Amino acid sequence: xxxxxxxxxxxxxxxxxxxxxxxxxxxxxxxxxxxxxxxxxxxxxxxxxxxxxxxxxxxxxxxxxxxxxxxxxxxxxxxxxxxxxxxxxxxxx
Numbered sequence: 001x002x003x004x005x006x007x008x009x010x011x012x013x014x015x016x017x018x019x020x021x022x023x024x025x026x027x028x029x030x031x032x033x034x035x036x037x038x039x040x041x042x043x044x045x046x047x048x049x050x051x052x053x054x055x056x057x058x059x060x061x062x063x064x065x066x067x068x069x070x071x072x073x074x075x076x077x078x079x080x081x082x083x084x085x086x087x088x089x090x091x092x093x
Contacts, residue, residue, distance in 0.1 A: 029065070032055065032057070032065060033065045033068050033069060034092065035055065036051055036055065036062070036065045036066070036069065037069055037074055037075065037085070037090070037092075038092070039051060039054055039055075040075060040083055040084065040085055041085050044084065045078070045082050045083065045084040046082070046083055046084075047081050047082055047083070048062050048063065048066070048081050048083070049081075051065075051066075051083070066083060073086055073088050074086055074088055074090060
């Protein structure tokens with residue numbers, strides 16, 4: 001199944017990192033968001049609690065990261081508290 005829209009971490013979320021425009025905490029957050037996406041992609045539908053335990057972060061931090069991913073159409077929550085990736089193509093580098 002081919003999805004025509006593309007979202008690139010390198011272009012949309014991560015490009016300011018190369019320019020030096022973001023501070024260290026923003027860089028750390030974007031790196032974590034990318035890792036959360038990869039975790040969901042590799043482990044299928046996962047719960048907010050599973051993400052929090054995997055990364056050693058609070059439920060609130062997980063929710064903020066998931067909000068970024070959901071806003072960009074990369075994850076969805078078919079059941080409350082369970083997350084899976086969408087069919088939107090992503091180039092990760």
